[in-house]
Amino acid sequence: MTSALKENIKKVLQHQVDEKQFSSFMALMEEKNFEKKALLCEEGVVCKYIYFIDKGSCYSYLTEPDGEKQVVQFAIEGNWISDLFSFFSEKKAIYCVEALEPVNVLALNKKNFQIACDTIPWVDRFFRVLIQNAYVALQYRIAKTNSEEADARYKEFSKLHPQFIQRIPQYLIASYLGIKPQSLSRIRKESIHKA
Amino acid sequence: MTSALKENIKKVLQHQVDEKQFSSFMALMEEKNFEKKALLCEEGVVCKYIYFIDKGSCYSYLTEPDGEKQVVQFAIEGNWISDLFSFFSEKKAIYCVEALEPVNVLALNKKNFQIACDTIPWVDRFFRVLIQNAYVALQYRIAKTNSEEADARYKEFSKLHPQFIQRIPQYLIASYLGIKPQSLSRIRKESIHKA
DNA sequence: CGTCTATTTGAATGTACTCAAAAGCGGTGG
DNA sequence: CCACCGCTTTTGAGTACATTCAAATAGACG
Numbered sequence: 001m002t003s004a005l006k007e008n009i010k011k012v013l014q015h016q017v018d019e020k021q022f023s024s025f026m027a028l029m030e031e032k033n034f035e036k037k038a039l040l041c042e043e044g045v046v047c048k049y050i051y052f053i054d055k056g057s058c059y060s061y062l063t064e065p066d067g068e069k070q071v072v073q074f075a076i077e078g079n080w081i082s083d084l085f086s087f088f089s090e091k092k093a094i095y096c097v098e099a100l101e102p103v104n105v106l107a108l109n110k111k112n113f114q115i116a117c118d119t120i121p122w123v124d125r126f127f128r129v130l131i132q133n134a135y136v137a138l139q140y141r142i143a144k145t146n147s148e149e150a151d152a153r154y155k156e157f158s159k160l161h162p163q164f165i166q167r168i169p170q171y172l173i174a175s176y177l178g179i180k181p182q183s184l185s186r187i188r189k190e191s192i193h194k195a
Numbered sequence: 196m197t198s199a200l201k202e203n204i205k206k207v208l209q210h211q212v213d214e215k216q217f218s219s220f221m222a223l224m225e226e227k228n229f230e231k232k233a234l235l236c237e238e239g240v241v242c243k244y245i246y247f248i249d250k251g252s253c254y255s256y257l258t259e260p261d262g263e264k265q266v267v268q269f270a271i272e273g274n275w276i277s278d279l280f281s282f283f284s285e286k287k288a289i290y291c292v293e294a295l296e297p298v299n300v301l302a303l304n305k306k307n308f309q310i311a312c313d314t315i316p317w318v319d320r321f322f323r324v325l326i327q328n329a330y331v332a333l334q335y336r337i338a339k340t341n342s343e344e345a346d347a348r349y350k351e352f353s354k355l356h357p358q359f360i361q362r363i364p365q366y367l368i369a370s371y372l373g374i375k376p377q378s379l380s381r382i383r384k385e386s387i388h389k390a
Numbered sequence: 391c392g393t394c395t396a397t398t399t400g401a402a403t404g405t406a407c408t409c410a411a412a413a414g415c416g417g418t419g420g
Numbered sequence: 421c422c423a424c425c426g427c428t429t430t431t432g433a434g435t436a437c438a439t440t441c442a443a444a445t446a447g448a449c450g
Contacts, residue, residue: 062335062338062342064342068342070338070341070342072334072337072338073334084327084330084331085331088324088327094335117320124319124320124323125312125319127323128319128322128323128326129283131323131326131327131330132279132283132326134330135279135326135329135330135333136279136280138330138333138334138337139267139268139333140257140289141337142267142333142336142337142340143257143265143267145337145340145341145373146265146340146370146371146372146373147257147259147263147265147373149437149438150437150438169395169396169397170396170397171395171396171397175341176341177341178340178341178342179438179439180438180439180440181396181397181398182397182398182399182438182439182440183437183438183439184397185397185398185399186398186399186438188398189398189399344405344406345405345406364427364428364429365428365429366427366428366429374406374407375406375407375408376428376429376430377406377407377408377429377430377431378405378406378407379429380428380429380430380431381406381430381431383429383430384430384431
């Protein structure tokens with residue numbers, strides 16, 4: 001159970017972590033399980049945790065005034081997910097985080113996050129780098145969203161996240177890519193003809 | 196010259212900073228000036244600094260294989276800009292950062308960034324929160340890019356960044372919004388008719 | 391099996407794009 | 421001072437891509 005998180009920390013920090021320090025970090029996290037469709041974070045409610053996914057998958061989305069759901073992020077084993085704005089500001093969340101499958105997570109609450117930052121030397125840096133990597137990836141994604149057409153975006157997405165294609169319903173991927181499910185269906189049909 | 200940076204730090208950390216610590220932080224930054232059209236950061240070259248803009252404005256962009264420029268970020272007085280990926284990884288930059296007007300900046304190099312993080316207690320947290328805020332804003336922006344049409348995106352941009360509308364050429368704003376300059380021109384014409 | 395949800399397909403519509411050209415604007419040099 | 425040049429913005433006409441509306445399949449789950 002702990003090894004996925006340890007791997008994640010090693011990968012982000014790009015160096016080994018002290019075993020004892022890792023244990024104290026782990027001790028601050030709560031194991032939680034959610035059923036499919038359960039909400040790990042809910043729009044309008046302060047989001048109390050950031051989640052590390054040990055098994056299963058989730059996604060976060062924004063609900064438009066017209067009721068349309070706009071997918072923002074997918075997360076599977078080895079990823080972190082939350083409404084960061086809500087978690088850090090302690091204001092109401094604007095996103096929901098929902099389980100796509102039954103999930104096992106390690107959940108870190110704000111108090112323990114603070115304790116970790118204050119008492120374990122690499123934690124502050126770990127979260128800075130984690131968010132920084134996510135930010136850099138997102139900047140690139142928005143540039144591509146702006147400049148490329150839907151079929152190219154889908155192709156890039158499949159290449160970058162082949163695991164997601166397997167496990168995530170098409171209409172959610174469509175939303176993530178900024179298109180309608182019907183359009184994604186047609187794009188897939190086209191790409192089969194060509195391939 | 197220092198007051199803008201001090202304000203920025205106060206705003207991000209949401210508390211006052213010790214005067215002495217601030218001075219040591221300032222001492223690690225280099226004042227630099229650039230002419231209009233100068234490159235603060237260049238694609239293909241490791242980006243050595245993160246910049247705090249004291250006066251003037253800049254923008255960052257990606258160059259597509261077909262030569263098209265895709266604007267990623269604008270920055271004016273009080274903002275930070277860089278190619279973060281390049282700065283932190285010390286790999287070649289994928290973006291250029293270019294001066295839109297003559298600019299005065301405070302530039303922080305990697306070595307001094309490290310020193311600051313290691314010796315001044317709030318610096319690690321400052322950059323984490325800075326990037327975190329940028330990340331949160333970007334997530335929201337991409338959700339809106341995906342769900343809203345060009346006219347709504349322009350309207351939201353004008354509301355959120357009225358200063359940018361004044362100072363930034365329209366064809367760059369168009370690129371940032373993911374549309375062509377011709378389309379933005381038409382959108383503006385429409386919005387005047389309605390207003 | 392029946393129900394509910396997801397995906398596919400078709401036809402008509404709409405938004406933004408391309409190509410092309412004109413008009414506006416700012417700076418430079420004769 | 422004005423003529424000219426380069427660059428930005430505007431405008432027009434035709435096109436392409438994605439959307440909407442509608443309906444038919446296909447899958448998943450009890």
